[in-house]
Amino acid sequence: MAAHAHTVKRYRGLMDWLTTVDHKKIGILYLIAGGLFFLVGGLEAVLIRIQLIKPMNDFVGADTFNQLITMHGTTMIFLAAMPMLFALMNAVIPLQIGARDVAFPFLNSLGFWTFFAGGVLLNISWFAGDIPDAGWTSYVPLAGPMYAGGHGVDYYLMGLQIAGIGTLLGGINFMATIINMRAPGMSFMRMPMFTWTIFITSALIVFAFPVLTVGLVALTFDRLFQANFFETGNGGNAVLWEHIFWVFGHPEVYILILPAFGVISEVVSTFSRKRLFGYSSMVFATVLIAFLGFMVWAHHMFTTGLGPVANGLFSIATMLIAVPTGVKIFNWLFTLWGGSISFTSASLFAIGFIPTFVMGGVTGVMLAVAPADFQYHDTYFVVAHFHYVIVGGLIFGIFSGLHYWWPKMFGRVLNEKLGKATFWTFFIGFHMTFFIQHFLGLIGMPRRVWTYLPGQGFDTMNAVSTVGAFLMGIGTIIFVVNVIVSAANKKPVADDPWEDGRSLEWSIPSPPPEYNFKQLPLVRSYDAWWNEKQKGNTEMPPAEPVGPIHMPSPSILPLIMSIGLFAAALGFMYDHLIIAIAGLVVTFGSMFCRSVFDDHGFHIEPEEQEKGVHA
Amino acid sequence: MSAHDHHLDGHLPHEPEKATLEGRNKILGFWLFLGAETVLFGTLFAAFIALRHQTLDGPTPDHLFELPMVFAATMILLVSSLASVFAVQALHQHKVKAMIVWLIITILLGLSFLGLEIYEFNTYVSEGHKLTTSAFSSSFYTLVGFHGAHVAFGVLWIGLLIAQIFKKGLTVVTAPKIYVSAIYWHFIDVVWVFIFTVVYLMGKVG
Numbered sequence: 001m002a003a004h005a006h007t008v009k010r011y012r013g014l015m016d017w018l019t020t021v022d023h024k025k026i027g028i029l030y031l032i033a034g035g036l037f038f039l040v041g042g043l044e045a046v047l048i049r050i051q052l053i054k055p056m057n058d059f060v061g062a063d064t065f066n067q068l069i070t071m072h073g074t075t076m077i078f079l080a081a082m083p084m085l086f087a088l089m090n091a092v093i094p095l096q097i098g099a100r101d102v103a104f105p106f107l108n109s110l111g112f113w114t115f116f117a118g119g120v121l122l123n124i125s126w127f128a129g130d131i132p133d134a135g136w137t138s139y140v141p142l143a144g145p146m147y148a149g150g151h152g153v154d155y156y157l158m159g160l161q162i163a164g165i166g167t168l169l170g171g172i173n174f175m176a177t178i179i180n181m182r183a184p185g186m187s188f189m190r191m192p193m194f195t196w197t198i199f200i201t202s203a204l205i206v207f208a209f210p211v212l213t214v215g216l217v218a219l220t221f222d223r224l225f226q227a228n229f230f231e232t233g234n235g236g237n238a239v240l241w242e243h244i245f246w247v248f249g250h251p252e253v254y255i256l257i258l259p260a261f262g263v264i265s266e267v268v269s270t271f272s273r274k275r276l277f278g279y280s281s282m283v284f285a286t287v288l289i290a291f292l293g294f295m296v297w298a299h300h301m302f303t304t305g306l307g308p309v310a311n312g313l314f315s316i317a318t319m320l321i322a323v324p325t326g327v328k329i330f331n332w333l334f335t336l337w338g339g340s341i342s343f344t345s346a347s348l349f350a351i352g353f354i355p356t357f358v359m360g361g362v363t364g365v366m367l368a369v370a371p372a373d374f375q376y377h378d379t380y381f382v383v384a385h386f387h388y389v390i391v392g393g394l395i396f397g398i399f400s401g402l403h404y405w406w407p408k409m410f411g412r413v414l415n416e417k418l419g420k421a422t423f424w425t426f427f428i429g430f431h432m433t434f435f436i437q438h439f440l441g442l443i444g445m446p447r448r449v450w451t452y453l454p455g456q457g458f459d460t461m462n463a464v465s466t467v468g469a470f471l472m473g474i475g476t477i478i479f480v481v482n483v484i485v486s487a488a489n490k491k492p493v494a495d496d497p498w499e500d501g502r503s504l505e506w507s508i509p510s511p512p513p514e515y516n517f518k519q520l521p522l523v524r525s526y527d528a529w530w531n532e533k534q535k536g537n538t539e540m541p542p543a544e545p546v547g548p549i550h551m552p553s554p555s556i557l558p559l560i561m562s563i564g565l566f567a568a569a570l571g572f573m574y575d576h577l578i579i580a581i582a583g584l585v586v587t588f589g590s591m592f593c594r595s596v597f598d599d600h601g602f603h604i605e606p607e608e609q610e611k612g613v614h615a
Numbered sequence: 616m617s618a619h620d621h622h623l624d625g626h627l628p629h630e631p632e633k634a635t636l637e638g639r640n641k642i643l644g645f646w647l648f649l650g651a652e653t654v655l656f657g658t659l660f661a662a663f664i665a666l667r668h669q670t671l672d673g674p675t676p677d678h679l680f681e682l683p684m685v686f687a688a689t690m691i692l693l694v695s696s697l698a699s700v701f702a703v704q705a706l707h708q709h710k711v712k713a714m715i716v717w718l719i720i721t722i723l724l725g726l727s728f729l730g731l732e733i734y735e736f737n738t739y740v741s742e743g744h745k746l747t748t749s750a751f752s753s754s755f756y757t758l759v760g761f762h763g764a765h766v767a768f769g770v771l772w773i774g775l776l777i778a779q780i781f782k783k784g785l786t787v788v789t790a791p792k793i794y795v796s797a798i799y800w801h802f803i804d805v806v807w808v809f810i811f812t813v814v815y816l817m818g819k820v821g
Binding site: 103104107168171172173175176179180181206207208209210211213214215217218221222225226227228229231234235236237240243244247592595596598 | 636639640643644647648650651652654655658659661662665666669670671746747748749750751752753754756757775776779783788792
């Protein structure tokens with residue numbers, strides 16, 4: 001057939017990774033890049049804690065401390081947590097919905113490379129010696145040209161702008177994938193819970209990230225082109241930045257936590273060997289949390305002075321979120337109830353998540369009480385709260401998901417002993433670090449201050465907190481060791497290594513061939529694979545005959561486009577207009593090439609499928 | 616997408632833009648992208664509304680804006696949107712020549728809009744209304760400039776698509792591109808209607 005005649009160059013080795021459009025490989029790239037940034041952010045956290053181990057410490061200076069807290073927050077949120085979520089999304093979602101790839105494989109690759117370019121740009125500020133130091137929230141006027149001269153905040157603005165493009169593309173891609181690419185029979189209410197949460201998270205990304213884009217553009221204009229958005233002397237408005245940042249920032253925390261909810265739902269259900277309790281209420285709760293997440297942003301601004309009516313409304317709206325979240329907590333508990341639970345590393349992280357996240361939720365409701373917030377505001381109580389929901393919620397969820405899906409991603413099971421050691425050191429270290437910070441906050445220790453005087457009752461608690469941070473670091477190192485040990489172990493892994501897999505990803509080989517499904521599966525129920533196993537079937541019923549499978553071609557363009565943006569950003573920052581224009585020409589030229597030269601892709605014939613073309 | 620989609624060449628279906636899964640993905644993805652664009656412009660509007668009275672010593676909107684010219688620009692853009700509707704109709708009837716003519720009319724009108732906008736900005740700058748003048752001017756140029764940049768991008772994009780139609784003809788690969796460029800163009804038009812109302816009309820009445 002003429003259509004099959006296209007020969008596409010297929011790369012090996014490094015070029016394969018630079019040009020891949022395969023969602024499974026992009027997932028691994030996200031994991032490696034996100035993991036590296038997680039280590040960088042973790043190192044920054046440890047340095048912060050060493051500085052705070054005793055009063056009047058001079059381990060790092062005040063300036064370095066400000067840079068550390070800024071880079072720690074920004075790195076962890078945008079460059080570690082979100083990419084690791086994208087790693088799980090990429091690795092799992094197409095498999096869970098029974099698809100051969102995402103809706104836009106090329107954009108998927110572009111999303112990864114723009115995120116990576118943005119992350120690298122942000123972090124080369126350490127080498128340029130101009131480091132962002134206005135906090136991860138970059139409040140003006142502190143982050144404005146008056147008080148933040150130099151290029152530190154410019155790195156923050158440009159880095160996040162470029163990384164944000166990648167995130168937005170990812171959100172659009174996964175929404176379109178989940179709407180259009182589901183296998184025959186997979187209705188919305190048969191989708192696995194993780195797929196549901198990623199669907200809703202993607203919607204939040206699509207509707208929240210453009211707000212950040214505008215905020216970053218406005219502040220960039222103020223800093224680079226002397227515009228006056230936030231320059232109060234020229235009619236600008238500093239509170240406008242707070243609004244823009246938090247209209248984005250609050251949905252962002254749900255972008256982070258909803259996927260963790262999805263992972264926990266999958267893991268709890270699998271390792272209790274029970275259907276997820278209250279599936280439809282789970283779906284409804286997810287949608288409701290996302291909806292309410294857009295109307296609570298001003299609870300970050302209770303002390304800004306918006307007045308009692310605004311504070312009252314935002315206070316009540318915030319408390320409302322506790323209701324759907326409570327629905328979820330109870331659904332997990334009822335799923336566990338009466339289940340035959342196996343305590344694997346993945347399930348330990350999921351079970352550890354539940355009480356930890358509840359504690360973060362309870363302090364969340366405490367903070368939602370506007371008058372009380374005037375006491376908590378800008379103290380370690382807030383620091384403790386958001387680390388309970390982000391580390392105790394999201395990072396536990398990611399660790400749980402990584403242990404759970406590792407065999408599917410890499411074809412190797414992580415060592416259980418090391419996995420449990422990771423859990424216990426990280427879990428105990430986490431609570432040691434942050435539980436005590438609630439009390440530090442309540443007795444008045446302010447956040448974002450580089451040191452403190454002795455004799456205020458802060459000394460012992462800070463020392464304990466620092467020891468806990470080291471324990472978390474050890475837990476992370478044990479995980480890295482586990483990854484290396486498991487990579488050395490060549491034992492092949494079964495399709496369904498936990499034997500209790502419920503969704504479609506467990507019905508295909510580990511790791512899956514590059515086309516995922518030889519024949520698209522026919523989905524006949526929720527928990528499709530589990531139900532087929534109950535009927536005695538050993539594979540999913542096919543929805544199509546065996547035939548040639550069409551695949552998209554690999555492409556180097558996404559990498560080139562990202563390098564163009566990277567160069568353009570540096571050009572704008574350092575007033576080298578020629579470099580800036582050259583960078584943009586490279587990026588738009590690549591877009592031109594992508595539009596003009598059609599990608600015909602290639603076909604994998606049935607004979608080749610028999611040989612097993614592995615990813 | 617499976618192999619037999621390629622056989623559609625030759626006899627195009629009624630809606631060639633939706634004939635393949637790739638085409639349907641592209642259209643859905645583009646609608647989602649426009650959702651994001653709506654939020655982007657929504658935020659720019661919010662910033663403008665918050666800052667529009669902060670004119671300081673610079674010219675006020677009342678002095679600055681000349682409604683007849685802005686009205687002409689509005690009409691030009693509305694008509695260009697109508698032309699792109701006709702282009703998509705021609706696409707559905709597989710009248711390639713008519714489609715190209717309507718697309719050319721679309722971008723010519725887009726270019727005249729841009730010409731007027733450049734003239735307008737030039738006049739404002741000469742009257743002392745620059746990006747750095749006041750918070751009003753910063754938010755004005757950012758909002759209206761973002762829109763103008765979208766028009767410029769649309770003109771280049773549709774121009775490129777016309778060239779592709781000449782080279783590749785109307786196929787199930789090129790049809791979705793034309794279709795999404797048309798919804799993009801309508802979106803830009805809708806944004807302008809809001810700019811006309813919020814920036815110019817409200818600027819005139821204070």
